[in-house]
Structure formats: C-alpha cells, structure tokens
Amino acid sequence: MKKRLKGLLFDMDGVLVNNLEVHRAAFAEFFRRYGVERSFEELSRVFGKGNDDIMGELMPADVVARVGIRELGNEKEAIYREIYAPTIVPQPGLMDFLAESEREGLLAAVGSSGYRANVDFVLDKGNIRRYFKAAVAGDEVTHCKPDPEIYLTAAAKLGLEPSECVVFEDAEAGIESAKRAGIKVVALATTFDREFLRNTEADIIVDDFRDVNVAMLRQLVEG
Numbered sequence: 001m002k003k004r005l006k007g008l009l010f011d012m013d014g015v016l017v018n019n020l021e022v023h024r025a026a027f028a029e030f031f032r033r034y035g036v037e038r039s040f041e042e043l044s045r046v047f048g049k050g051n052d053d054i055m056g057e058l059m060p061a062d063v064v065a066r067v068g069i070r071e072l073g074n075e076k077e078a079i080y081r082e083i084y085a086p087t088i089v090p091q092p093g094l095m096d097f098l099a100e101s102e103r104e105g106l107l108a109a110v111g112s113s114g115y116r117a118n119v120d121f122v123l124d125k126g127n128i129r130r131y132f133k134a135a136v137a138g139d140e141v142t143h144c145k146p147d148p149e150i151y152l153t154a155a156a157k158l159g160l161e162p163s164e165c166v167v168f169e170d171a172e173a174g175i176e177s178a179k180r181a182g183i184k185v186v187a188l189a190t191t192f193d194r195e196f197l198r199n200t201e202a203d204i205i206v207d208d209f210r211d212v213n214v215a216m217l218r219q220l221v222e223g
Contacts, residue, residue: 012112014170026080048171050144093209111154113138148181
C-alpha cells in the first residue's frame, strides 16, 4: 500500500526556535562557574546529543564525579532558560506552517534530546503547544540521538509508522537518528550551513519554515 504523509516530527533546538546563540551564552556562563574553557568547535561537535553525553564529553571527569552528570545538565539548562525567557520567539515561518499542517490534518510531535523542562519551556513560552499532540525528551528515553529511539517513540505516540512521518532537524546527530528510524528528513540551515548539511543524509535542505509547505512534504514521502 502506498504510504501517505500523516505526521511531522520536530527537533527543538535550532528547529522550533533559533536558539544557538542563547545556548552558547548559557554554556559560557556555565563553564565560567567551573573554570572550564571550551571552543565553539568543541561545542559544535556535541550539538543534537543528549545532555548526559554532552556533559560527559565537555566537563572534566573530576567535576562530573563530584557534582553528578544529571545535576550539571540541570544547572546549565536552568541558565539557558533564564537567559532566553525574555526574548524567545518561534523560528521564522513556523507558526504559519504549523497552522497549514493542522488544516491539512497532519499530526505533530516534538522529538528532542533536550530535557523535558526545556521542551515544556519552548512549547509554552513560544505559544506553540496547541499544535503538538505529543513530545519526547532526552531524559525520557534510554538512548538519545543519534540513536533512533527518540523519533521511533515520537511516531509511536502519534499512532503512526515512522515512514508516514517527516522529521525536521538541524544537526548531524538528529539527521542520523531520523534516517536510522526510516524517516525522511528536512534539514534547516540554522545551526549549520548548507555546505555542512549537504554532507549529511538530509533529503531536503531549507533556510527556515518559510521555504516549506505541505505539498512538498507529501511529494517527499508519497512520490
């Protein structure tokens, strides 16, 4: 039977919101507190991964042992939310696209490696929760991206097969996660540029949601 597009799965950071600079500022303050120096290139290599993995890679082992890996992640994300709360806005074109998708009868879910507190923060402060029927966060799964668990779980929460969905991503780990789940991927050139994204498995690359419509997604899935 021919597949039909029924669901849209959205990464959060760099997709629902363009928050790269906010995360950089939050990391800078977080690292300052612990006397740690890390370059933007080091940060870029962990974008899209879960916080436990990020802290394990970027923080000294003695700090992780003393404070705790989950506690470090919670501290950094609290800094992020405090910085971002006054200025958070949805990604350009997102609201119009979500409204179109809803009119077309498509279901939507969030699939993020971020903590549930951050997912709830973005959905509520960005005034977009009404469009999403489900959400999966990194602290609710066993394996974060690039493992496919987050997107497989998000599709299941919508009652859909992965092949009936499209994923919106911005980072290599997330694109790999979606492809391993058997899902077509639209990559947004928000965190990484088009040249970088062309070297991933993304099916379509766009600047933001102003370049996306339901017709093009149906063509991607249904042919």
